[in-house]
Amino acid sequence: AQSVAQPEDQVNVAEGNPLTVKCTYSVSGNPYLFWYVQYPNRGLQFLLKYITGDNLVKGSYGFEAEFNKSQTSFHLKKPSALVSDSALYFCAVRAGSSNTGKLIFGQGTTLQVKP
Amino acid sequence: DGGITQSPKYLFRKEGQNVTLSCEQNLNHDAMYWYRQDPGQGLRLIYYSQIVNDFQKGDIAEGYSVSREKKESFPLTVTSAQKNPTAFYLCASRPGLEQPEQFFGPGTRLTVL
DSSP states (O other): OOEEEOOOSEEEEETTSOEEEOOEEEOSSSEEEEEEEEOTTSOEEEEEEESSSOSEEEOGGGOEEEEETTTTEEEEEESSOOGGGOEEEEEEEEETTOSSOOOEEOOOEEEEEEO | OTTEEEEOSEEEEOTTOOEEEEEEEOSOOSEEEEEEEOTTSOEEEEEEEEETTEEEEOTTOTTEEEOOSBTTBOOEEEOTTOSOOOEEEEEEEEOBTTBOOOEEOOOEEEEEO
């Protein structure tokens, strides 16, 4: 069965420091991987995706993510955190062979960036 | 939130009542999805539709119903059979298989009184 795990409920980081939000996945076949961000009482905003190609994927707002096939991970990173990055972050996976487009979401990680 | 609108933003319902949540998109996307979000549980798929006049159950379809009579619209009805309907409901759409990411509306918060 497909699954996504975000092992940290909350990540705290000081403004200007690098941040990492962790995600591991389990899927048969080649994975399609996604990161979304959600601000309070809002919908999810798409940040970036990995389908194939370079293991380092760059996305919106200075975020990037590194795909590691051997560790089945897709961690979200940013070199220098901003207070405005504070939000709820979701990792999602889709089996590459799926033709329904269904995504499986992790439970979310709250990122708190302190001034 | 792009070209996906959801209404109303907040909805209050008495127990035993059916309510319908609206989802409209002007992006010409083929596929549409309904998710339920509860604190600490991420998003769970309720129903999805890949084409007009066709839809499939997701992981938690019991107590919900949908229709897809137009490409732009995918309303969700929360029936009285749904035991715990208080949640944040999110609608999403996807252009096609060649573009796998989904785009989300702003959500509807349903509270059962």
